[in-house]
Each structure stands twice: as C-alpha cells, then as structure tokens.
Amino acid sequence: MNWKSELIARCENALAAEPMDEIPANIDPKVVSEFEYRRFKVVGHFDYSQEMFLGPRIKNGVLGYLVITPFVRKNGKPILVERGWIHKDKVVPETRKEGYLSHLAFPQGEIEITALFRCMPERSGLQFDHTDGSRLFNVHDVPKMAEQAGALPIYCQMIYDLGDHIEWRTSSGKEKSSVGSLVLSYLNPWNAITWATGSSSPSSSSSVASSDALFIASHLDDETLQYQEFEFINEGVPVAALPKLTFSNNHLQYLITWFGLAFCSSIALGYSFYKKQRYSTADKLIDAKRKDMRRL
Secondary structure (H helix, E strand, C coil): CHHHHHHHHHHHHHHHCCCECCCCCCCCHHHHHHHCCCEEEEEEEECHHHCEEEEEEEECCEEEEEEEEEEEECCCCCEEEEEEEEEHHHCCHHHHCCCCCHHHHCCCCCEEEEEEEECCCCCCCCCCCCCCCCCEECCCCHHHHHHHHCCCCCEEEEECCCECCHHHCCCCHHHHHHHHHHHHHHHCHHHHHHHHHCCCCCCHHHHHHHHHHHHHHHCCCCCCCECCHHHHHHHCCCECECCCCCCCCCHHHHHHHHHHHHHHHHHHHHHHHHHHHHHHHHHHHHHHHHHHHHHC
C-alpha cells in the first residue's frame, strides 16, 4: 500500500509539473518508468506511412480506434505517440486531408507537440498474437509496435486539447485565405459565395450563418479559439485522452476485507472445535452409562 501511494504521489507531481522543453536525443526505454505521466514538448513530424490503430474502441456509443503514429523527432529517433480516438470512417489518412481542420487532423511538416510518457502493460500469454505487417493491434504491444514502425519502444500520449494550433498552418497569406474559404464552405456554401462576391444574403438566417462564418474566418490567428468535440470527430481530428491517473489504490480495502474474513473464520473454527468437544464429552458419558447398565 505504501509503494502504491508513493507511486501515485510521484505521478501526480510529474503530471502537475511544467512540461519539459526538450527530451534527450538518446532515451533509454528502461528509465521511462521513472518519468511516467511527465509532460514534455518535442519538435518533429508525424510518419503517416507507419500509422497504427488500436481497437476497436467505443466512445459515446460510436465505434472507432486509437491512432498511434510514429513521431520523427528533429534531434533523435522516432517515438510512438498515441494521438487519440478517431472515428472508424476516418481511419484512411486521405479522408483527413480535406476540411477546415485538416491542419489538426493531418498536420504536415515540422511541428511541436506536447505529450506525456506512459508505461503500458505488457501483452499476456492469453492475448492474441499480432499479425506481422498489420496496422491493427488488439492490445498494447509496445515492443511489436516499435519494431514494426522502426521507432524506439517508448509510448507517449498526446493531451486532450480542443484548441486550435495556428502554428501548424502554412504561414503564407494564401493558405490562410484558402482555409477561410473552407470554413465558409463548410458552414454554408451559399454564404461563401455571397461573401466572396459581396452580394447580399437571400435571408436573415443565412446572414446570421454568414456572420458566424466570417467571425471564424477572421479569427484564424486567435490562439484562444476552441472547437467542439463533435467537430473533431466529424473532421477526423483524433480526440486525445484526458491527462489523469489511471492507478487504483485499494490495498487498505483489501487489508480490511481479508483480515476481517480471517478473523471471522478463526471464530467459526474455534466454535466448531468447542462444539465438537462438548458433544464428544456427552458421548463419553452415554457410553459409560451403557457399560454400567450391562454390568447390572
């Protein structure tokens, strides 16, 4: 119980600490357990050619998978990064290249991400073996994932974040303009046309929608912009896990349960011996009386 309490306290402190600005180029997988739940920042790019999926997993009644993509670091070997849950219809990478959130669903080029170290349980002998070359995994098998992706056996998780990352966009004004057009087209194609031509909208409802689209398009550089989770799911943006501990500490409960059962069992055992001795004494008295009667 003390060991588990210390482990939880250490992981809570690691999770609450400020993210490390960088991680060493050469990481020993054996020491990652000492940094579990420690957040860090790393610069590099995703290798979608080696993307893997874990599942299936159900989220709010919807079928999907966890996306694990090797992240090629700028100053070291690739590591495995769990980007989050994705809808089953967005498994194919090409389905995430279009849309107004494509820079979050399928980021290109060198970017900076924030993740945390995790130590996943080893695959047991009762679980199915992974088929070589398959991108689908049923359980966490970090050594096999790393071998297949050509990465270090280091598993990391991205952190739940519905905010925009403007630094992941192309910095040219042309790209920003095209992104704004995608936003408008997604919300209301007719409004996109009227906005581009400068003509008046046909109805007040479309004017309201156009105003919303114009607001989003004009605030693409707003770092405080937040999206809804359903937008991430529809556009194929992986929904990362919430940064919380998954450890359980029930040792005190176990102690009370098993020592209580042992105490009650001891009382029951003592009572059974007492009862047996009592009846054995009565049997002896009956046998003695029977002998006396035979003598008479």
